Amino acid sequence: MTEIAILGYGTVGSGVYEVLKTNRDSIDKNANDEIRIKYVLDLRDFPGDSVQEVIVHDFDVILNDDDIKVIAEVMGGVEPAYTFVKSALLRGKSVVTSNKELVAKHGAELLSIAKEKNINFLFEASVGGGIPIIRPLNQSLTADEIYEITGILNGTTNYMLTKMTKDGLDYDEILKDAQDKGYAERNPAADVEGFDTCRKIAILVSLAVGKQVDFEDIYTEGITNIGKDDIEYVKKIGKSIKLLATSKIDGGKVWARVSPVIIGEENPLSMVNDVFNAILVKGNVIGDVMFYGKGAGKLPTASAVVADIVDAVKHLGRNIMTSWSTEKQNIIDIDNVEVSKFIRVEYNDKEKAVFAVKKIFGVSKIIELDSISSEFAFISNADVEKAINEQIDDLLNSEAVLNIPNTIRVENYSNPT
């Protein structure tokens, strides 16, 4: 028998508790051991709930109990999670976590403590909810040199973009709908501004390159500037907008970016709709491989946490995770990364504005919508972002151009000039 503790009885914590009870027989069989929940740490009491028997309010009870071999941290946030997890690892207890802030910020240090102590710090649930991605990156794709990881890593924003595309609603209406459905928080910033996605791609890239990628270094843009007109344009050209976390790895050179991107049908991520997440990994041997599933929610996340508990129990006293070093990985400024942009142009003289686009960008193909007057859009050729932005400034200086209502990055577009 192995005794474990769960830190936090919120959405994920109660899911973990429930799954360990419901699937007890098959889980014990997979772990080749009996897993017993001895403590659940929460500030609250839950009278009338079976969990009350194991509720404790003081982390030290868990820390000082030598029978506890594995701890599941599912509180979220950097503190006090970091203090709790670090002290638990230092005491020789394996820790599994769903906490992306914690892993993105302190992953390298916590992994190194686990390695030193010959125990485990596992975090499958921190990226992609239930989707197996950390373990495949760590154990399955070991023959490959990974050169790209691109993901739809946030279910809330993917739901919103899908719904905007289907229903033609505008951003504010969709946000309200997502909040009413419980998919978006009352304060939606972490999702819609891309912060959540940013932490997740930082974790994946750190794992792929073996060095610490600071999430603060990753250019991050959310979906708050995407409106129904943008969606209309993109539908017209048979493409879709996704909030993508993208990273490319070329030897020691690494860049990463979170932003809305226009992608075509040929990209398998274009098929990922609603609250689903997916991670597309490209390796120099395997080619493209994609992992798809529910990226959030009580049970999918609990599935990954419990799978990590099983792995931790199976590997007591044996470190199984590849760690990444605390050495900082430099990230190339996206100014120097090549990109195409979809650019909307509001004009007072169409002919002159089209001429200006042709002159500055070398592009003559424009896209127009019946629903918007005095405006067209076009897609630039690929160039480094800095150069494209300078061209946009030039365009804004043309007399015929009144405004650039929006620009959105475009993947892999070879422009027919």
Add this chain to the structure above:
Amino acid sequence: MTEIAILGYGTVGSGVYEVLKTNRDSIDKNANDEIRIKYVLDLRDFPGDSVQEVIVHDFDVILNDDDIKVIAEVMGGVEPAYTFVKSALLRGKSVVTSNKELVAKHGAELLSIAKEKNINFLFEASVGGGIPIIRPLNQSLTADEIYEITGILNGTTNYMLTKMTKDGLDYDEILKDAQDKGYAERNPAADVEGFDTCRKIAILVSLAVGKQVDFEDIYTEGITNIGKDDIEYVKKIGKSIKLLATSKIDGGKVWARVSPVIIGEENPLSMVNDVFNAILVKGNVIGDVMFYGKGAGKLPTASAVVADIVDAVKHLGRNIMTSWSTEKQNIIDIDNVEVSKFIRVEYNDKEKAVFAVKKIFGVSKIIELDSISSEFAFISNADVEKAINEQIDDLLNSEAVLNIPNTIRVENYSNPT
């Protein structure tokens, strides 16, 4: 340093050799050991090729060399692979293989020898080429009770069906195209008759239920009866035809089937086109999770073989795979499995034929194509297959019905009557 041998220098074997050379540094880092190819077994010589230095023609050289700790079997076919692999495992050498025939037929026995000897028998490459699926099933989805596995497991037939859908060509033309491109063998039976897919789903279900599923027990139907008219009908209703391997697990009750199935856009497998494969797994906690990538080919398959070599090297003397027992898993006869069918009706009197369909199937909605006269199609309500087949016999007995040109199973269709 760990010394290994490769059995077979065909497509996959040469891929494994090449990948171990090309990605040597990263692979050794992932294995935390230096992996060195000491022997490659092949009947042929390869003068002028660097592999010639390590070519041997006699398996006993490898078997009797105590320095060889890991063997990659990539010859294919049951014999002599089975004899070689079994004797290697009995000598305490771990074996990794891409050989689906071998694993489907003798997996239980070979896994049990590996377990007893505290070594490993790994076979990630036997299903889905490079796509990680065996390891995720074994190690990532351990919190879940798996109740369904459905996959597109054969790239050749998926390419053919995709191409038929895009180009409107008929089966024979497409087969010739696939053969010309090297996607299909001159004798295409293993692919187009579904035999390859059948062995792969047998492996996945055996792993999921922990008992031996004999592939001979799985109902298997290929794509040879799918013509361009079928494709036209299915396009008209906004769906697609895929060769699916499906299995459902409900406690002790298990069924499995390989056949063309009509699926809708809501099924993520509908997005899997060309030579790509995907496996959709459903668990009672995680919900739907899908693994997508290239299911065949020299390098993707080599990626999985080499990842298994890395895992075997990392776990010398420690068995890591869940095994399945040699106890036979009974499979429910598909006669007793519920299904809907798409049914084409050639008539001499349309009104009477429609009336017969309404009377026998309770369905009044029919689908017609401009390109086919004296014919319509409909989709039956769900019932056990035996009952549907009896209804089809009844329909054939109606005077107004001349022929039933084809029937195809339909997934999850609730018929509007």
